[in-house]
Amino acid sequence: MPKSCDPDEIALKSFFLGPQAENAELVRHSFQRIIDRWIVWRQSRFPDDGRAISAYDKMTPEFQSDIRRIDAMVEHLLQRFESEVPKFSPRYIGHMFSEISLPALFGHCISLLHNPNNVSAEASRVGVQIEQEAINELLTMCGFDHRTGTGHFTSGGTIANFEAAIRAKWRLSLWLSAACAGKLHKLWDGSFFDAANLGWQRYNELIRQLKGSEETLADFAIYDRSARSASRRIEATLGSYYDPVILVPAHRHYSWEKISVLLGYGRENLLTIELDQHGTASIRDLEQKIAWCRQNQRPIAMIISVLGTTEMGLVDPIHKIHDLIHRYNRSSGINTWHHVDAAFGGFFCSLKDSHGLIDEQFNRDLNSVRFADSVTIDPHKLGYVPYACGAFLIRDQRFNRIPTQESPYIDFQKSDTSHFTIEGSRSAAGATATWLTAKTIGFNRDGYGRILNRTIEATRVLRRALQETIQDVHIPTAADTNILCFCVGRSGESITAVNARTQKIFEHFSPYKESDFFVSKTEIDINCYHEFLKANFPDWYPDKDSSRLMLIRVCLMNPFFTSAEPNVSYPEAFAKSLANILKHYNASEKICV
Numbered sequence: 001m002p003k004s005c006d007p008d009e010i011a012l013k014s015f016f017l018g019p020q021a022e023n024a025e026l027v028r029h030s031f032q033r034i035i036d037r038w039i040v041w042r043q044s045r046f047p048d049d050g051r052a053i054s055a056y057d058k059m060t061p062e063f064q065s066d067i068r069r070i071d072a073m074v075e076h077l078l079q080r081f082e083s084e085v086p087k088f089s090p091r092y093i094g095h096m097f098s099e100i101s102l103p104a105l106f107g108h109c110i111s112l113l114h115n116p117n118n119v120s121a122e123a124s125r126v127g128v129q130i131e132q133e134a135i136n137e138l139l140t141m142c143g144f145d146h147r148t149g150t151g152h153f154t155s156g157g158t159i160a161n162f163e164a165a166i167r168a169k170w171r172l173s174l175w176l177s178a179a180c181a182g183k184l185h186k187l188w189d190g191s192f193f194d195a196a197n198l199g200w201q202r203y204n205e206l207i208r209q210l211k212g213s214e215e216t217l218a219d220f221a222i223y224d225r226s227a228r229s230a231s232r233r234i235e236a237t238l239g240s241y242y243d244p245v246i247l248v249p250a251h252r253h254y255s256w257e258k259i260s261v262l263l264g265y266g267r268e269n270l271l272t273i274e275l276d277q278h279g280t281a282s283i284r285d286l287e288q289k290i291a292w293c294r295q296n297q298r299p300i301a302m303i304i305s306v307l308g309t310t311e312m313g314l315v316d317p318i319h320k321i322h323d324l325i326h327r328y329n330r331s332s333g334i335n336t337w338h339h340v341d342a343a344f345g346g347f348f349c350s351l352k353d354s355h356g357l358i359d360e361q362f363n364r365d366l367n368s369v370r371f372a373d374s375v376t377i378d379p380h381k382l383g384y385v386p387y388a389c390g391a392f393l394i395r396d397q398r399f400n401r402i403p404t405q406e407s408p409y410i411d412f413q414k415s416d417t418s419h420f421t422i423e424g425s426r427s428a429a430g431a432t433a434t435w436l437t438a439k440t441i442g443f444n445r446d447g448y449g450r451i452l453n454r455t456i457e458a459t460r461v462l463r464r465a466l467q468e469t470i471q472d473v474h475i476p477t478a479a480d481t482n483i484l485c486f487c488v489g490r491s492g493e494s495i496t497a498v499n500a501r502t503q504k505i506f507e508h509f510s511p512y513k514e515s516d517f518f519v520s521k522t523e524i525d526i527n528c529y530h531e532f533l534k535a536n537f538p539d540w541y542p543d544k545d546s547s548r549l550m551l552i553r554v555c556l557m558n559p560f561f562t563s564a565e566p567n568v569s570y571p572e573a574f575a576k577s578l579a580n581i582l583k584h585y586n587a588s589e590k591i592c593v
């Protein structure tokens with residue numbers, strides 16, 4: 001008698017190989033077909049050309065010894081990778097990756113065998129089309145109109161964030177250039193701050209009045225100059241110049257530091273939005289920062305909100321942030337670029353309006369992503385797609401402008417995305433993997449929504465198991481998504497003592513060695529998270545002898561973590577294993593005392 005199964009889970013079960021390779025037959029069959037078709041394709045393209053490698057060649061000692069060497073090294077590699085972190089297992093709950101889906105794997109491999117280069121349609125006949133279609137699917141999931149929006153695949157979220165920052169900077173440069181040119185030709189009169197907030201409409205008018213194309217701007221190309229020369233020129237023309245800033249919440253991903261330094265903003269102009277009691281961007285502080293920028297004439301090149309923070313999977317109040325930006329635009333003409341860094345959480349958009357586990361506020365935030373100027377989303381995180389696969393999306397393709405240098409040896413088509421990418425040569429594998437998941441699993445409630453809903457549920461199950469089993473466990477209650485952070489600390493204990501215990505737990509479950517579970521850890525700045533910690537742990541006051549609190553961090557992305565069928569209940573097993581570690585740790589502590 002087969003075990004019964006929730007019909008909701010069937011979909012889940014057909015999209016993954018399974019922790020025990022339960023779907024091995026299906027995978028073998030599909031790979032066989034993929035390889036066979038690849039071979040037949042090759043054989044049928046120019047069949048009259050004759051063979052380049054003969055049966056005789058294959059019998060020569062040289063050929064034979066090469067084959068043996070390849071064989072041996074393949075075996076060597078296969079063995080070596082058996083020591084790889086077993087990310088496929090529900091016991092891996094560390095970083096933002098777990099199992100990859102079968103459609104993603106097949107899509108990735110199909111593209112790999114044909115090896116298109118999405119740098120241009122000349123190098124990728126099919127790949128670039130697939131990429132555009134996959135981008136359209138992502139745009140639609142995020143709530144954008146795919147006819148007016150656009151985007152492209154990147155090697156990850158870091159590059160996608162760079163793509164956004166370059167557009168914001170380029171936009172600012174174009175506006176300043178047009179305003180300076182307009183001022184000299186007596187077509188426009190305004191301050192430096194007005195120029196920095198010019199807006200595309202006024203920009204286009206100016207370009208028209210300056211008679212012609214943007215080439216007239218070349219005389220005044222602020223964007224071509226060194227920072228020093230550009231600021232001098234602006235100052236000479238508009239009377240003043242102040243460094244532009246980027247506003248980003250304190251829980252930001254570390255890529256934003258790289259971006260502000262590498263794009264010449266300077267670390268000091270990456271202004272931090274403080275966190276509120278939810279651990280997310282404080283609207284009150286954001287408003288104060290915007291007002292400060294206005295008072296001090298500092299152009300706000302961009303404002304970043306985060307959908308799914310890297311540390312704890314929290315969601316910024318995107319809805320309120322959008323409202324605030326809109327309000328400042330109407331009242332003070334502030335024209336900034338709102339980027340949603342949804343590298344981790346973007347796929348939660350598939351849960352929009354599902355009335356499931358996500359609350360009203362989260363739902364509103366998901367529905368507000370569509371107002372953002374641009375979005376970063378990583379299929380190689382919650383898309384269950386193999387590395388390296390990120391994506392950059394932009395709401396209005398007319399704003400998709402970056403400095404480009406056309407290359408004489410690549411026949412760029414008008415539609416080629418390479419005009420718009422930091423990267424040159426790009427694989428189509430990530431796009432193809434994403435495409436196949438969109439067409440099979442589906443970026444909607446019944447597809448990804450179902451899988452992600454389960455992971456949120458799993459997070460709640462594990463929380464309960466920990467709370468029931470582990471004395472003095474502290475788990476912030478705010479987690480909206482599928483990341484859970486915790487530490488174990490008795491009241492009155494110092495942070496240093498709590499951190500030492502967390503370190504011990506991490507060492508036990510660390511991916512550096514073999515254990516029954518694998519977790520990750522993070523450190524939060526208790527000053528940044530002050531309001532959040534106060535709200536979450538009203539009864540727990542550690543002695544603050546350190547400014548950094550270490551937390552065990554688990555990402556519950558594996559779709560089978562709460563499956564009923566296996567012999568083991570993973571949430572319970574993890575809680576028990578943790579309790580065991582703590583028992584030994586406490587005993588050793590007592591001996592020390």
Ligand SMILES: *Cc1c(COP(=O)(O)O)cnc(C)c1O
Binds near residue numbers: 157161
């Ligand atoms: C992971 C992540 C990034 C960076 O993505 P990579 O693919 O690792 O380059 C950026 N922002 C957030 C919020 C992330 O979680």
